[in-house]
Amino acid sequence: MTIPKNVKNGLLHLLILALGALMLYPVLWLISSSFKPTTMIFTDKNLWPSSFTLEHYKSGWSGLRNIQFGNFFVNSIMLCVIAVFGVVLSSSMAAFAFARIDFPLKKLWFALMLGTIMLPGHVTLIPQYIIFHELDWVDTFLPLTVPKFFAEAFYVFLIVQFIRGIPKELDESAKIDGAGWFMLFFRIILPLCTPALVTAAIFTFLGTWDDFFGQLIYLSDIKKFTVPLGLRLFLDSSGNSNWGAVFAMSVLSIVPSLLIFFAGQRYFTQGIATSGLKG
Amino acid sequence: MLRKKPLFAALATCALLLSACGNANDSKSGSGAASPSASAKASEKPSNVELRMAWWGSQERHDKTLAAIELFEKQNPNIKITAEYSGMDGYFDKLNTQIAAGNAPDLIQMGGNIMEYVGRNALLDLQPYVGNAIRLEDFDQSLINEATADGKLYGVTLGVSQTALLFNATMFNKAGVPVPNGESWTFDDFKNSALQISEKLGKGFYGSYDLSSDNASFTTYLAAHGKELYRSGELKFDKQDVVNWFSMWDELRQAGAIVPAEVQVANPPDAVDKSLIVKGQVAIQGASASQIFGYQALTEDQLGLLPNPAGPAGNGMSPPVSGQFITSYEGTKYPEEVAKFMDFMVNDPEAAVILGSTRGVPPSAKIRDALSAESTPVDKILYDYISLATKISTGNGYEHFPYDNEFIKLLKLTSEKIAFGAASIDSASEEFMTEMQKMLARANQ
Numbered sequence: 001m002t003i004p005k006n007v008k009n010g011l012l013h014l015l016i017l018a019l020g021a022l023m024l025y026p027v028l029w030l031i032s033s034s035f036k037p038t039t040m041i042f043t044d045k046n047l048w049p050s051s052f053t054l055e056h057y058k059s060g061w062s063g064l065r066n067i068q069f070g071n072f073f074v075n076s077i078m079l080c081v082i083a084v085f086g087v088v089l090s091s092s093m094a095a096f097a098f099a100r101i102d103f104p105l106k107k108l109w110f111a112l113m114l115g116t117i118m119l120p121g122h123v124t125l126i127p128q129y130i131i132f133h134e135l136d137w138v139d140t141f142l143p144l145t146v147p148k149f150f151a152e153a154f155y156v157f158l159i160v161q162f163i164r165g166i167p168k169e170l171d172e173s174a175k176i177d178g179a180g181w182f183m184l185f186f187r188i189i190l191p192l193c194t195p196a197l198v199t200a201a202i203f204t205f206l207g208t209w210d211d212f213f214g215q216l217i218y219l220s221d222i223k224k225f226t227v228p229l230g231l232r233l234f235l236d237s238s239g240n241s242n243w244g245a246v247f248a249m250s251v252l253s254i255v256p257s258l259l260i261f262f263a264g265q266r267y268f269t270q271g272i273a274t275s276g277l278k279g
Numbered sequence: 280m281l282r283k284k285p286l287f288a289a290l291a292t293c294a295l296l297l298s299a300c301g302n303a304n305d306s307k308s309g310s311g312a313a314s315p316s317a318s319a320k321a322s323e324k325p326s327n328v329e330l331r332m333a334w335w336g337s338q339e340r341h342d343k344t345l346a347a348i349e350l351f352e353k354q355n356p357n358i359k360i361t362a363e364y365s366g367m368d369g370y371f372d373k374l375n376t377q378i379a380a381g382n383a384p385d386l387i388q389m390g391g392n393i394m395e396y397v398g399r400n401a402l403l404d405l406q407p408y409v410g411n412a413i414r415l416e417d418f419d420q421s422l423i424n425e426a427t428a429d430g431k432l433y434g435v436t437l438g439v440s441q442t443a444l445l446f447n448a449t450m451f452n453k454a455g456v457p458v459p460n461g462e463s464w465t466f467d468d469f470k471n472s473a474l475q476i477s478e479k480l481g482k483g484f485y486g487s488y489d490l491s492s493d494n495a496s497f498t499t500y501l502a503a504h505g506k507e508l509y510r511s512g513e514l515k516f517d518k519q520d521v522v523n524w525f526s527m528w529d530e531l532r533q534a535g536a537i538v539p540a541e542v543q544v545a546n547p548p549d550a551v552d553k554s555l556i557v558k559g560q561v562a563i564q565g566a567s568a569s570q571i572f573g574y575q576a577l578t579e580d581q582l583g584l585l586p587n588p589a590g591p592a593g594n595g596m597s598p599p600v601s602g603q604f605i606t607s608y609e610g611t612k613y614p615e616e617v618a619k620f621m622d623f624m625v626n627d628p629e630a631a632v633i634l635g636s637t638r639g640v641p642p643s644a645k646i647r648d649a650l651s652a653e654s655t656p657v658d659k660i661l662y663d664y665i666s667l668a669t670k671i672s673t674g675n676g677y678e679h680f681p682y683d684n685e686f687i688k689l690l691k692l693t694s695e696k697i698a699f700g701a702a703s704i705d706s707a708s709e710e711f712m713t714e715m716q717k718m719l720a721r722a723n724q
Contacts, residue, residue: 232366
């Protein structure tokens with residue numbers, strides 16, 4: 001006896017749906033809790049709230065003294081845009097150099113650059129802080145943005161792998177037509193690298209959007225706070241946390257990440273697959 | 280086409296310029312006088328003083344503290360205070376980084392870990408300001424001692440707290456069990472209440488959490504029976520006390536009056552969001568008194584506070600302790616203004632009204648009396664409790680066991696072994712004593 005193909009497919013999809021629902025449960029719980037009155041968040045087990053309130057969204061958005069949660073979104077988005085621009089531009093330039101240009105000690109520099117990936121962040125934290133403090137950059141956005149313009153090793157590696165997959169003949173024909181390094185980079189290589197660049201952009205965006213510790217260390221003025229810092233404002237160790245506001249603002253804070261991810265998803269998988277295979 | 284080369288060159292040079300950046304901040308507060316380490320800019324009467332103040336807390340605390348700062352700035356127009364506040368997450372990581380870089384705030388809120396920072400010479404000695412800028416006459420001596428090391432004061436208590444039994448009054452009412460009188464209740468009363476509540480309310484409801492694992496309850500029990508956990512290098516109890524303690528809880532466990540082990544592990548009482556007292560399924564748990572705000576906010580049931588039950592030697596509780604301190608960074612340029620603000624936080628009646636009990640009950644008795652007129656119902660429960668606890672505490676003072684964290688873990692482990700039936704009370708108590716003796720030997724070496 002054979003099982004018809006569409007039944008088999010249906011069963012498979014049912015299984016996948018069930019697993020998906022299981023994974024989604026915490027997110028659904030978060031969304032549902034953000035609409036429940038505070039006294040019911042931890043006592044009412046139903047996902048569908050029996051009494052519905054928008055209070056948490058109001059108190060989370062404008063309940064803070066002297067500041068609105070919207071400011072945190074503006075700051076976070078600004079940081080993310082600068083970080084994405086800086087990382088994509090500088091990393092792709094470095095990657096192009098490593099992949100296409102011959103210069104002395106190229107292998108050594110490449111190894112050193114990869115070495116920075118292995119260095120744990122905790123080791124460099126305090127020296128870095130001291131440098132930025134001496135520059136008088138603490139409590140500004142500079143420590144969080146300027147380093148992004150010095151390329152990040154992981155993305156350089158990713159893009160190098162991708163560029164190596166682009167036929168050299170293209171470079172040569174461009175050179176014959178009189179293109180210099182910059183023309184070659186901006187006109188030929190960069191457009192062909194789009195999937196890798198989008199991957200780097202998405203990773204950078206998500207990394208910056210979710211970064212808590214770096215932003216905590218360098219930003220102190222509440223007017224400069226970002227979303228991760230803003231969310232923590234509602235939490236207190238002694239049990240006086242405003243859970244409702246935390247949940248409501250958390251729901252809002254995942255929206256940009258989701259939008260970016262869905263918008264770039266096609267390139268995202270392509271970028272990983274192509275650069276990974278050639279590695 | 281963009282030419283990036285000049286920009287890169289500029290940035291690279293800039294990075295190379297950052298080599299010399301150690302902090303030469305070596306002043307020690309050894310000379311008795313205040314020794315602000317920082318630059319010579321600090322003059323006698325600075326016209327424009329900028330202070331930075333860091334604290335962690337909830338939104339309510341942020342709002343109230345900011346309002347108090349505004350009031351202070353109005354009274355002292357030459358001083359401006361920049362607030363640096365955050366949640367608890369990462370607060371000390373950030374502080375450690377700032378201290379390492381010599382860039383810590385002038386005013387720092389501290390918790391029970393104040394001595395760790397005293398040991399690192401990170402905090403300013405406040406002793407020169409006591410009696411003039413900082414008035415502590417209305418403070419209980421024990422609160423001052425907590426922030427004192429080698430005769431020097433390093434912090435001013437912002438709020439007082441005390442261990443307590445948190446109870447769900449609505450459950451007592453539902454079960455028709457009278458709420459005990461905290462001043463006189465005994466371990467027998469406690470057992471009876473727990474048994475009656477679980478009996479009347481039926482399956483899934485319990486009179487109390489299993490507090491046999493709770494170190495505060497255990498040490499109070501010992502003191503209530505004329506013993507002590509530890510004093511001057513010796514254990515002041517014996518195996519029989521441990522057996523009695525666990526037997527009392529086992530009796531309640533067999534009768535179904537306390538939370539079974541597997542339920543307790545999944546719903547620990549100290550996690551506000553998981554506590555079954557909030558869900559109205561357990562009537563009594565241990566807590567720090569000021570935590571009542573957090574628990575009450577999550578439930579419509581009426582909560583209350585009780586002292587630990589009394590034994591033959593009285594109640595056995597220690598006097599209230601300090602919850603949080605305001606301290607100052609050792610490298611501050613303006614120690615006098617810092618001292619002035621500290622005094623303002625704890626002794627100014629207007630500030631007290633603004634701050635309320637957002638950092639625990641105000642430490643000054645005078646301020647507490649002034650406040651009780653305008654307090655909320657939960658405030659009143661807390662104030663009344665602190666006053667009661669101060670009155671009935673035997674005042675002997677609790678001496679921390681040298682390996683306090685390990686003792687707490689050991690007690691919990693022993694309690695769970697018995698509760699899960701993995702060891703008999705006798706053998707578990709025997710093992711508990713052996714381990715305690717081992718730690719003691721290690722500490723006395």
